[in-house]
Amino acid sequence: MSRRLRGLLRKESLQILRDPSSIAIAFVLPAFLLLLFGYGVSMDSKHVPVALVVEQPSAEALSFVGAFQQSQYFAPQRFLTRQAALQALRERRVDGVLILASDFAARFKGDGDAPIQLIANGVDANSARLLEGYVQGTWSGWLRRELSARGVPVEPPAEPETRIWFNPELRSRNYLVPGLLVINMTLVGALLTALVMAREYERGTLEALMVTPVTMREVLIGKVLPYFVLGMGGMALSVAMAMLLFQVPLRGALWVLVLTSTLFLLAALGMGLLISVLARSQFVAGMIAIISTFLPAFLLSGFLFDIDSMPAAVQVITHIVAARYFVSVLQSLFLAGNVWSVILPNALALAVMAAFFLGMARRRIRKRLD
Amino acid sequence: MSEAVLMAEGLRKAFPTRHGRETALDGIDLAVRPGAVTGLIGPDGAGKTTLMRLAAGLLVPDAGRIEVLGLDATRESLAVQAAIGYMPQRFGLYEDLSVQENLDLYADLQGVEPAERPARYAELMEMTGLGPFTRRLAGRLSGGMKQKLGLACTLVKPPRLLLLDEPTVGVDPVSRRELWSIVYRLVQQAGMSVLLSTAYLDEAERCADVILLHQGRVIGQGTPESFSAPLAGRSFEVTWSGGSRRRLQARLAALPGVMDATLQGEAVRVVSETARAPDCAGLGEGTVCTPVPPRFEDAFVDRLRDGTRHPPPPSFGARQGNGRAVIRVEGLERRFGDFYAVKNLAFEVHAGEVFGLLGANGAGKTTTFRMLCGLLPPSGGHLEVAGEDLRHAPARARGRIGYMSQKFSLYSQLSVRQNLEFFSSAYNLRGARRRARIAWALSAFELEHQANDESGELPLGYKQRLAMAAALMHEPEILFLDEPTSGVDPLARREFWSRINALAEAGVTVLVTTHFMEEAEYCDRLAIMAAGEVLALGTPAEVKRRGLASGAAVPSMEEAFIRLIQGREAA
Numbered sequence: 001m002s003r004r005l006r007g008l009l010r011k012e013s014l015q016i017l018r019d020p021s022s023i024a025i026a027f028v029l030p031a032f033l034l035l036l037f038g039y040g041v042s043m044d045s046k047h048v049p050v051a052l053v054v055e056q057p058s059a060e061a062l063s064f065v066g067a068f069q070q071s072q073y074f075a076p077q078r079f080l081t082r083q084a085a086l087q088a089l090r091e092r093r094v095d096g097v098l099i100l101a102s103d104f105a106a107r108f109k110g111d112g113d114a115p116i117q118l119i120a121n122g123v124d125a126n127s128a129r130l131l132e133g134y135v136q137g138t139w140s141g142w143l144r145r146e147l148s149a150r151g152v153p154v155e156p157p158a159e160p161e162t163r164i165w166f167n168p169e170l171r172s173r174n175y176l177v178p179g180l181l182v183i184n185m186t187l188v189g190a191l192l193t194a195l196v197m198a199r200e201y202e203r204g205t206l207e208a209l210m211v212t213p214v215t216m217r218e219v220l221i222g223k224v225l226p227y228f229v230l231g232m233g234g235m236a237l238s239v240a241m242a243m244l245l246f247q248v249p250l251r252g253a254l255w256v257l258v259l260t261s262t263l264f265l266l267a268a269l270g271m272g273l274l275i276s277v278l279a280r281s282q283f284v285a286g287m288i289a290i291i292s293t294f295l296p297a298f299l300l301s302g303f304l305f306d307i308d309s310m311p312a313a314v315q316v317i318t319h320i321v322a323a324r325y326f327v328s329v330l331q332s333l334f335l336a337g338n339v340w341s342v343i344l345p346n347a348l349a350l351a352v353m354a355a356f357f358l359g360m361a362r363r364r365i366r367k368r369l370d
Numbered sequence: 371m372s373e374a375v376l377m378a379e380g381l382r383k384a385f386p387t388r389h390g391r392e393t394a395l396d397g398i399d400l401a402v403r404p405g406a407v408t409g410l411i412g413p414d415g416a417g418k419t420t421l422m423r424l425a426a427g428l429l430v431p432d433a434g435r436i437e438v439l440g441l442d443a444t445r446e447s448l449a450v451q452a453a454i455g456y457m458p459q460r461f462g463l464y465e466d467l468s469v470q471e472n473l474d475l476y477a478d479l480q481g482v483e484p485a486e487r488p489a490r491y492a493e494l495m496e497m498t499g500l501g502p503f504t505r506r507l508a509g510r511l512s513g514g515m516k517q518k519l520g521l522a523c524t525l526v527k528p529p530r531l532l533l534l535d536e537p538t539v540g541v542d543p544v545s546r547r548e549l550w551s552i553v554y555r556l557v558q559q560a561g562m563s564v565l566l567s568t569a570y571l572d573e574a575e576r577c578a579d580v581i582l583l584h585q586g587r588v589i590g591q592g593t594p595e596s597f598s599a600p601l602a603g604r605s606f607e608v609t610w611s612g613g614s615r616r617r618l619q620a621r622l623a624a625l626p627g628v629m630d631a632t633l634q635g636e637a638v639r640v641v642s643e644t645a646r647a648p649d650c651a652g653l654g655e656g657t658v659c660t661p662v663p664p665r666f667e668d669a670f671v672d673r674l675r676d677g678t679r680h681p682p683p684p685s686f687g688a689r690q691g692n693g694r695a696v697i698r699v700e701g702l703e704r705r706f707g708d709f710y711a712v713k714n715l716a717f718e719v720h721a722g723e724v725f726g727l728l729g730a731n732g733a734g735k736t737t738t739f740r741m742l743c744g745l746l747p748p749s750g751g752h753l754e755v756a757g758e759d760l761r762h763a764p765a766r767a768r769g770r771i772g773y774m775s776q777k778f779s780l781y782s783q784l785s786v787r788q789n790l791e792f793f794s795s796a797y798n799l800r801g802a803r804r805r806a807r808i809a810w811a812l813s814a815f816e817l818e819h820q821a822n823d824e825s826g827e828l829p830l831g832y833k834q835r836l837a838m839a840a841a842l843m844h845e846p847e848i849l850f851l852d853e854p855t856s857g858v859d860p861l862a863r864r865e866f867w868s869r870i871n872a873l874a875e876a877g878v879t880v881l882v883t884t885h886f887m888e889e890a891e892y893c894d895r896l897a898i899m900a901a902g903e904v905l906a907l908g909t910p911a912e913v914k915r916r917g918l919a920s921g922a923a924v925p926s927m928e929e930a931f932i933r934l935i936q937g938r939e940a941a
Binding site: 014 | 385423426427428429430447448451452454455456457458459460461462463464465466467471474475476477478479480481520523524
């Protein structure tokens with residue numbers, strides 16, 4: 001290693017250690033995001049507040065209510081009148097209203113059907129759909145139990161036997177947390193790097209560097225290496241938090257995780273450097289980095305929103321988002337294991353992107369100021 | 371004479387802007403001789419930095435060629451960069467690294483062998499006086515120390531040619547003088563060649579050779595004497611007993627054959643168009659006219675003056691100015707954390723007075739201004755502006771002051787007229803009064819022809835006029851000007867000061883900050899500031915006498931400044 005490169009690496013490391021904001025972006029922000037998403041955000045519906053209106057109390061109605069109260073999915077509240085329950089729905093104190101009409105018991109005794117009415121708040125369509133499914137399930141389960149207790153033979157035409165693989169408890173944390181690791185690496189790789197390189201242009205220090213015999217290749221390596229170490233450090237912290245704090249299983253091999261993370265981090269660093277070389281001001285570089293790397297990592301990577309349910313045009317766009325490939329890799333690595341048919345093509349895509357962005361940054365950074 | 375260390379032929383460079391290309395260098399031919407200090411002198415926008423960057427191989431010329439130490443700076447830039455030292459305007463220091471770490475970095479980059487380092491470091495530390503501060507972060511050094519550290523970093527490996535881009539702008543006169551003595555030492559002891567750019571014309575006399583740059587063209591090259599020699603016998607100092615020196619200046623400027631008349635302490639300095647004393651006979655009894663040696667600035671003005679005489683500055687109308695105190699400051703201080711930006715400040719400014727705050731960058735001038743304008747609350751002390759206590763009635767006081775900030779605060783995408791419209795509405799002017807004030811501003815500041823031009827595209831001198839007009843839209847009693855002349859050429863500066871004088875004659879109180887020493891002479895009274903404190907306060911003549919140990923000849927303002935700082939450090 002040349003003396004010049006050693007000097008640059010030492011300088012960069014000292015700057016990282018002395019700049020609280022780079023430590024914050026590499027370690028504090030990822031930890032904060034993990035805590036927020038791990039504890040605060042949940043895509044599962046549990047203990048959903050539901051208003052229950054029983055218009056005519058009866059043994060059957062009480063048994064039905066009992067089934068609801070036992071379910072972990074609901075937090076039922078009893079209302080005496082339909083009007084009061086609907087008012088609660090309007091005020092968003094409950095997410096749905098379940099009405100047992102006055103003929104509930106009579107119809108049940110009569111033809112064995114016990115109709116119920118569910119009014120769900122459709123503002124949040126996702127939750128409404130979940131609620132509908134849960135109510136349906138609880139209701140049919142109760143109906144079957146009641147009927148068989150009376151000796152009425154129940155023969156549903158076909159009963160689906162669902163088995164959920166990789167995440168049997170359907171914990172949303174298990175797939176959110178691996179996705180978050182991608183966000184965290186994007187922060188260090190692209191955003192932080194774009195800012196620090198643009199800072200050198202802005203403060204005129206790059207001008208002074210350029211007039212020394214240093215080559216621009218050395219300047220780039222001098223930036224990539226320290227931030228690579230920083231990014232991998234942030235990654236290690238995030239993985240440790242994911243496994244120890246949130247009990248997300250890591251079913252794949254650690255070396256595959258390290259290798260694919262390396263590829264993704266290199267791609268992110270390449271993008272960050274390319275952005276700052278083109279923008280040359282911290283403000284512009286920061287904005288471009290957020291819009292072109294951070295937001296797509298959130299929205300278009302399949303981390304929060306399923307790519308297959310996006311419109312076709314948007315699906316095409318996701319292919320140029322490096323985060324997309326890394327999300328696929330991480331979700332399989334953590335939840336399914338070393339699924340080579342998933343990991344290999346995605347890792348290849350990451351390698352291509354890393355080579356492209358680093359190569360572009362190298363081509364565009366010149367020892368000239370115009 | 372041996373081979374030139376830097377040579378340019380037909381050098382051209384333009385930069386793209388929104389409206390086509392703007393020419394920075396327009397056909398430059400020059401040669402820098404070895405083993406001497408060559409000054410590259412010109413106002414902002416003359417093309418100094420572009421020329422430096424071309425020489426360092428950081429820019430590619432559009433046409434022509436530039437050769438450094440016999441190498442083509444464009445095609446052999448790596449070889450050139452290995453042989454030269456270059457200090458960019460902002461010194462190129464990493465502020466979060468210590469003095470020693472900065473030196474180590476540049477030693478690594480320049481390929482200085484570890485065995486050679488201790489001796490070289492010791493030499494540089496001795497030369498710059500930074501020895502006791504090697505562990506301090508560069509960001510915590512004063513402006514003058516940063517400048518010296520930047521210089522030390524470029525000198526880690528002794529270069530054959532040293533390029534210094536405006537190393538002295540904005541640093542205090544003591545550091546400036548120290549930098550010059552270092553540069554002389556390098557030239558005399560190490561035989562180094564130095565090209566140094568500056569916007570201060572008075573630094574020309576310190577150079578062996580001068581290249582005068584203006585609007586991308588070389589308008590003169592030679593020894594400083596060769597510039598001022600043709601002006602021998604044409605400079606005079608005039609005093610009179612007829613009252614205000616400003617009135618004397620205006621009378622002299624209007625005399626036929628007078629090329630230039632500027633205030634110089636109690637006297638007026640006059641440059642004639644020919645070697646004949648100005649015709650002072652008509653100015654009344656007690657008028658004394660003494661010949662003085664010419665200055666480099668006279669030559670610059672002589673070359674640039676295009677023959678057309680500038681019209682006398684427009685009148686700004688009369689106002690009652692009876693010498694009452696309109697600004698009163700007592701024990702004023704401002705802390706930022708544990709750092710005192712301004713400490714124990716006390717002065718009074720009277721109506722119709724031009725009051726100057728003189729000091730280097732970081733002396734506390736701008737902080738003081740912001741407090742006086744009610745933009746920054748003081749941490750302690752008493753402050754009264756236009757009879758209002760700023761702590762209690764800042765809005766009312768602000769309606770009576772005008773403020774022109776360093777960066778001119780114009781909306782660059784708006785036209786000249788739109789800017790004036792905006793600022794007049796910001797001051798609540800409406801209808802006929804607003805139209806009248808805009809018409810006044812356009813005519814008084816000679817902006818009629820530019821009224822519909824985008825203000826961002828105007829030359830610096832016009833922007834400065836527009837900014838001043840905008841600050842005067844509501845006819846304030848007090849005008850604050852924060853470094854209004856920084857970087858504009860001497861002609862624009864003269865024009866600007868003639869407007870300030872006219873305002874003062876009309877009874878407007880003017881407060882102005884500057885780091886140009888000669889502008890201090892234009893003020894009625896001034897305060898010299900350093901490290902947040904006032905070192906001296908009084909008329910220019912009083913301040914100059916204060917800097918003096920004995921009653922010897924009155925030194926220059928810069929000399930007085932240096933002695934005051936040294937006196938403070940000794941105490």
